[in-house]
Amino acid sequence: MFAVCTAKLTKKACQIAGKQGVTLAGKIALRLDPSILTALAGQVREKVFVTCGTNGKTTTNNLLCSAIEAEGKKVVCNHTGSNMLNGVVSAFVLAAKWNGKLDADYACIEIDEASTVRVFPYFQPDYMILTNLFRDQLDRYGEIDTTMNLLKKAMEMAPAMQVVANGDDALSAYLAQEGGKDPVFFGIGDPYFKEESSREIREGRFCKRCGERLHYHFYHYSQLGDYECPGCGFRRPELTFNAKDIQCGGKLSFTVDNLRISANYRGFYNIYNILAAYAGARTAGLSLKNYNQVLAAYNPQNGRMEAFQVGDTEIILNLAKNPAGFNQNISAVMEDTRKKDIIVLINDNSQDGTDISWLWDVDFDRFRDESIASVTVSGIRCQDMRLRLKYVDIASDLEPDVEKAIRGKIADGVGNLYVLVNYTALYNTHNILKKIEGEKK
Amino acid sequence: MKKSITIGHLYPDLLNLYGDRGNIQCMMKRCQWRGIEARTIEYNLDDTIDFSELDIVLLGGGSDREQMLVCRKLQEIQKDFKAYVEDYGVVIAVCGGYQLLGNYYQTDQGRMEGLHLVDLYTEQQPGRLIDNIVLQSDLCEMPVVGFENHGGRTKIGGNKPFGKVLYGSGNDGESGYEGVVYKNVIGTYLHGPLLPKNPQICDYLIGKALERKYKEKISLEPLEDLEEEEANTYITKRFL
Incomplete structure (x- = not known):
């Protein structure tokens, strides 16, 4: 309780000083009470989601949070995108009451891929949404192989966790199939672009399972697309959540599960974010019948478009x-x-x-x-x-x-x-x- | 007659980790701006390479796993590659490509056989050497600037280094030197990528390639290099 109070005061003090102060609050709370994260995460009444992947974490996670809230649930979420251990601790601590009690049905937590192995000892999520894996800050994270190894280890630490992964990404699909329990896949089944940029940097062109060069029927962008390994038969998995009849340009719309989804967003990549959040929530049994209203009301205040x-x-x-x-x-x-x-x-x-x-x-x-x-x-x-x-x-x-x-x-x-x-x-x-x-x- | 240059980019589908496309783009542009025709041939793992049609070879960096895939393939072309190097063929090898020039690269996963083009070897040690880096090289007047990120420590024996380290770690973090120069081969850990911010090195490679091809003394037309120089100077001022 003392840890919760101190952390809340820290955050306030930082805000007065003009700093964000989110991660510092978490750091102090964990220092004062090392069991605080386990204790607070354990108070979540229904399910805990984590969102991982190189790009789209914050948007996906915040959309998921809004979608669940629209079902009348209370949700803990690290909205600002502070996604390392201290940021995760902060999300829970700052959501708790001054008496240390957490009133939440769900948690939606985005986690930096490399931090999953540091967070999972404190709590094991029910679901992981895996958006994609691209090269990112090689001097910090090292090669993609390193990130994949860490995620694999994290999945082993949470054997009951169900992974909801981007099936169009061979790297994410491989990981989900290797490490996750009953993985579920989302993606865009049919080609959308008439031409594709052949110069674009693509990761993982070689099969992670056997090392053969993957054959692509088409690309959406980067390495996302429909792939198949001529060596071992590894291929794009069946897409449980398949976005069809896509329209893109100015605003986005597509159909999934016979539901027409429209959003006033720009950027083809946002289809994946909208779809990932939808797939996550639906996998957890939520209805999401108000998803279009959620998308219409969603106004990113965090520098994402x-x-x-x-x-x-x-x-x-x-x-x-x-x-x-x-x-x-x-x-x-x-x-x-x-x-x-x-x-x-x-x-x-x-x-x-x-x-x-x-x-x-x-x-x-x-x-x-x-x-x-x-x-x-x-x-x-x-x-x-x-x-x-x-x-x-x-x-x-x-x-x-x-x-x-x-x-x-x-x-x-x-x-x-x-x-x-x-x-x-x-x-x-x-x-x-x-x-x-x-x-x- | 209009002069022309052909650049061979080896295995860009595997060795493309640190903006190597920038090195290609830089060589192409600096030729074209001078009215020299330039083209690049990209070789994938299954392609046959005819070294006789190449004037510059670029061997970039990849992840350890991908480097291992390339390394097996390289043994098949070792003879031709060696003949090209001995005949003063121009090579720019960066990061992983630099390591592959040598005799071997010993990692904790095992030993990767090198191309034996230059008598050097690399051994992995704990801790990666990651930072901006500044060199003084005999090949140009401007300091050479870039970024290094390597777990391997390279020993170049009696070979000539590419430059003396003014800031950063270099080949092994101890010798005070970075890279290697052998005939018309430059091997280096510097990416960033290397050539755009070090236009004199780019011109050195182009000049050597033209001299070899046309068997005459070449003096390249000077270019207006304000943006290159300011990007270079920013790094030197910040770290020296």
């Missing part, structure tokens, strides 16, 4: 932190055919990954388009970003200070601005945009 309006300028802030995510971001930006200005902000702090070589694995040449009025590069590694663009014949303006870059484009831009940032810039850029939005009202 977050919209701002400053005078006549529409601004979209989006997180892009690895090649697969960035390529999907570019697709989402290009779905908007109006004239637009782009700001790309690249930092190399330790949470971003200090190695920024991945910029060269992103298909930035797609910004060489008539609809792109200007590109401004910002952040700690703006020079690297400018150089990256030079080698695809795109001239860019350099402005290390993102606030100046944003204000500049509000003043002289085309009124449609996309700000794409990597991890450590997200919180700060979000606050800057909130501030500017407030000034103009």
Whole structure:
């Protein structure tokens, strides 16, 4: 109880000081009471979900939380995306009452893949949603093989956990089949794109089971698609939740389980996020009949396609932190055919990954388009970003200070601005945009 | 007559971990900006390589597992590759590719036989050497900047290193040197990728390839390198 109180006070103090303070609160709580996470997670009355995977964790997990809440349930969730051990502890501690009691039917917790083995000793979830596996911050996480080994170990630590995995991703499907109990798969059964970018970086082209080169019937993007191993017969599993009749561009819609789902989102990748949350909740026996209302009401406040309006300028802030995510971001930006200005902000702090070589694995040449009025590069590694663009014949303006870059484009831009940032810039850029939005009202 | 260059990119489907595409793009662009025709042939694991049509070979880095798959294949082309190197063929080998140039790479999973193109060897040790890195190389005036991330420690014996380490770890974290230069081969742990931020190294490779192909002294037309120099200087200023 003392730990809960101290943690809550810490979070308050940090907020007053202008910092997020989520992970610090968790750290202090766990230090004061090492059993606190086990105790609080044990108070969840029905099911505990965790969401893992390189991209889409936060959106999927928050959607899942909203969907379950719409069924009249109480849910614990780490909304801000603080997803390592301390962040997970915080989610539970901050949801608890001052007397240490937790009033929750469900928990929806996103966990950084590498942290699963640190969290699972405290509690074993009932379900894991596995969104996808892409290369990400090689200097921090190492190769994908390392991440897969950790997830496999985590699945062994929670033998009763059911894995709900992206069947279009050979890496996730392999893991779920190897490690999970009665895995369930979601995916997009039929090809959607007429042409595919052959240059895109794809992971795991070789069968994880036997080492043969996988044969692909088609790709959606990156390595997601319909695959089959000529060597051992490993193939895309049957999709229990299969998104059909997809429409994409401006807004998304598709049919699953005879339910037509529509959302006012951009970005093909969001189909996977919407579908993953749906598959998770349905697997746990929830009806989700109000899912469309949930999607309509869902307004991301966390820099995932977050919209701002400053005078006549529409601004979209989006997180892009690895090649697969960035390529999907570019697709989402290009779905908007109006004239637009782009700001790309690249930092190399330790949470971003200090190695920024991945910029060269992103298909930035797609910004060489008539609809792109200007590109401004910002952040700690703006020079690297400018150089990256030079080698695809795109001239860019350099402005290390993102606030100046944003204000500049509000003043002289085309009124449609996309700000794409990597991890450590997200919180700060979000606050800057909130501030500017407030000034103009 | 318009000059032309052919770059062979070896196994990009397996060895593509650290933005190696950037090295290819850099060589292509810096040729094209000078009116030199450039093309790249990508070789997958099942393809046959005719070294006689190549002017520059790029061997990139992959995960340990993928490197193991490549390493078996490389034994089949070892002879041709060796002949190309001895005939002053230009090679740029990065990270895993650098390790594969040598005699072997000893990991805790076992021993990977190398190509025996350069007399060097690599042994894995606990702890990866991960950071930005700055070198002084005889091959260019500007400092060489990049990023290193390797568990292997490479011993180059009496060979000439690529550069002296000004910041970072280099070949083995002890010798104070990084990479290797043998004939027209450069092996290095630097990615980032290497060539865009070190345009003089890129031009060195292009120059050597043209001299070998056309058997004449080549002086490359200078390019406007403001963005390259500023990206390079940012790293040198930050870490030195």
